[in-house]
Amino acid sequence: MTMFTNGFSTLLMPKDFEPVNAKDEFTELYLVNTSIPMSIKFSTTPTLVGLPEIREDIEKNLKNNDKISLINSDFIAINEDIYYMVVSSFSDGENEIKRNEFLYVEDNNLYIFEFTYPYADRELDDFYLNIIRSLKISVPKYIVENGEYRINHENK
Structure with missing residues (x-):
């Protein structure tokens, strides 16, 4: 079992996935498995809004994009935390992704967490x-104050 850590967050990296260099400052981990094919992206960004506002923005943006179909959008409990889940295809x-x-x-x-894979593949719920x-x-990686953010160096 391989673990990823950046000093702020730790998570399990699945077997047979290779890390790829991140393309933006907020991507913590980007993994690919070309034999499936599938990619996993884990990001952390500063925010001043909660999940209801994030859901509203995402749904509005998806409805305005005719290349992406919204399949499911809901709040779900994972462990003891509430997550917003959005499933889309494009x-x-x-290929349908x-x-x-x-x-x-x-x-x-x-x-x-973003999981992208061919539409025809099996459901990967447990995975x-x-x-x-x-x-x-x-x-927390980011400290947000006065409309600005900075990396939390004090507690790392």
Whole structure:
């Protein structure tokens, strides 16, 4: 069992997935398995809003994008925490792709798990829920004050 940690968060990395360099400052971990094919992205961003506002924005953006179909959008309990789950699909021209996102807010930090895989693949409920359940937050990565954010260096 391989664990990922960045000093702020720790989570289980599934077997047979390879890390890829992140393309933006908020992506903590980006993994791919080309044999499935599937990608897993874990991000942390600062936020001043809660899950209801995040849900409203995501649903509005998806409804305004005719290339993405919203399959499911709901609040769910994972462990003892409430997550916002959004399942969508889109086409890259050749393949139908499914994306399951799980979002969680704690201490002005938004934690996002994004699982992307071919639409025709089996449901992966236990697979991604086990990864999400493994998340341990040591300290918030971002401190949000006066409309600005900074990395939390004091408690790391």
